[in-house]
Amino acid sequence: MAGLGQHITAMVRSHASGDDASFYSVALQVAAREAKAGHHVLANEIKKAVDASRRESVGKITTLAQPRGELAELVEVTHPNVQLRELVAPAELVAQITQVLAEQRQRRNLLEHGFAPAHKLLLEGPPGTGKTMTAAVIATELAVPMFTVRLDSLLSKFMGETASKLRLVFDSVAQRRAVYLFDEFDALGADRSGNDVGEARRILNSFLAFLEEAGTESLVLAATNHRSILDKALFRRFDAVLTYTLPDARQAMAVLRARLGTLGSGTSMAKLGDYTIGLSHAELVKAAETAAKTVLMRGETKVQRGDLIAALTSRRTASLG
Incomplete structure (x- = not known):
């Protein structure tokens, strides 16, 4: 019984x-x-x-249950629909993500032979370069929900209770298969000094202990914009470190074309690379949207090269200024 x-x-x-x-x-x-x-x-x-x-x-459109109780205060749940093919990234990074997905899909087979599939990932790189989108891609491809934990908010809102709140999140990691994204991870993992070093170290040690215990059903992803300030001891705790960079000219054009869709059909983008230098994927998307809205409000249906140049120049001025 x-x-x-x-x-x-x-x-x-x-x-x-x-x-x-x-x-x-x-x-x-x-x-x-x-x-x-x-x-x-x-x-x-x-x-x-x-x-x-x-x-x-099958075929029913339902709203999946939201987190309940205390957990609802700690996480934001979404159900992404972002395919891997939509992610514009270097081939090596796409290969890493593909490997993670393959291991997760074969996790039973791997576990039966004594091997754990990759399920603890550190995503590091500048803002707007695809870290959150990667988490959404993995959730979509594996058909699981995505739980986002904003660590800076958690630390400030639950000062003195952070370790116990982290325990609640990791209890969910063990009980419900999902992608758990710990965003702004540098808020927790920074190599600190000063008066808060004791408290910060206790929280970090708690996180690392929970991470060590995390099973293979769920995926735990930590995203940071500031690799340089992370405690070096963190890196070996993850199965893989995925590094994100600003897009090169070819990738930038792919991002622009994807966002413009039919509005960018036939638009010449030759030698626009100089206008995209220093812009992240997210900023390129914003530039494409600005150009598209400008055209639509003129009553036209095609983005011109000059529209893109104007939008890209404006974004660069804003980001560099």
Whole structure:
């Protein structure tokens, strides 16, 4: 009965968190238990009920359950729809992300042979270069929700309680499969000195202990804009470090064309590289949107080269000034 009690407890928790996949998984474990005990009719009924429920949910548009209780104060949940092909990045970075996805899709096979799939990633690079988008891509490709934890807000809002709040988040990491993005990680992982060093070290040590215990079902991603100020001890705690850079001219053109869509069809972008120097992916997207809106408000349907130059120049002036 103890084993059945554990299954029931797990089913209640997964139902409460809105995690249908875990709920069905535990239900099938119960079916297997009953079949082993010789209760084949009951086992078949449970399997049929699971299959019927899964079929009914196919094609339905539903709002997945939001985090409840204290967890709701700590995380923001989204359900991204961003494909890997939409990410404009160097080939080496795309290869790293592809490898992570492949390992996650084969995680059962890897675990059976004693190997853990990559599930703890450090994303570092300038603002607007694709770190958050990468988390969204991974969540989309693996069909799981994305939980974002803004560490600077967590530290300031729950001063003195940060370690206990982190424990709540990592409890969710263990209970609900998702991508957990710890944004602005330098707020926690900075190599500090001064009066706050004791408190900061305790929080960091708590995070590292929780990270060490994190299982392979969920992915824990930490994003930082300031690699240089991170405590060097952090890097070895992650399975992989993904480095993001400002886009080169070719990547910049790809970002502009993707955002302009049909409005940029046939627009000459030759030798626009000088106007994109120093701009991040996010700033390029903003420039493309500015050019597109300017054209649409003129009553036209095609962005001209001059529109892009004006928008890019304005963004560079704003970012450098």
